[in-house]
Amino acid sequence: TQLLEQSPQFLSIQEGENLTVYCNSSSVFSSLQWYRQEPGEGPVLLVTVVTGGEVKKLKRLTFQFGDARKDSSLHITAAQPGDTGLYLCAGSPKTSYDKVIFGPGTSLSVIP
């Protein structure tokens, strides 16, 4: 069974702090996406990474795909209350190109 694990499950921080959330698997993924979901809404795509070692930046968010394409991280610098939400990673396994697997998510709360 191909699984994506995310850690931590819950995170509550003060505005202005930095944080990192992780997405890990024992399987190799051909690509990996990060989504943010606000309460009562559908997930919104933030980024896709496809190359091992790739780093992408989106304003204060930095995404990294592991060299072996089995893991990814999301780093937020100077978190703001607007960053609050559920962060989901999703990947397409190398052995099952069309399939997309979602992790359980990291619930982030940024306190003003």
Next chain:
Amino acid sequence: DVKVTQSSRYLVKRTGEKVFLECVQDMDHENMFWYRQDPGLGLRLIYFSYDVKMKEKGDIPEGYSVSREKKERFSLILESASTNQTSMYLCASRGGRGPYEQYFGPGTRLTVT
């Protein structure tokens, strides 16, 4: 921008009722998906479709069926709603095949009493 719309944001139905959830996308995407999302369980794939009139079972198809008569529309049907189908239902679409991004609708919060 891709837009995926769902027919209802909130729905309350009684046990045994037949329930229709509709999803429409405006980007001519071939692929459409239905998920349910429950706390602690994440997103679970119910059904998906690669083309008109084509459907494939996902991980949890029991108690559900789907219909795709037009490319832009993908419907999820609960033949006889049960309380364990109370959940957030999310529709998504994706262009092409392979590791492309999915675009989600706003979700339908279904409560079965």
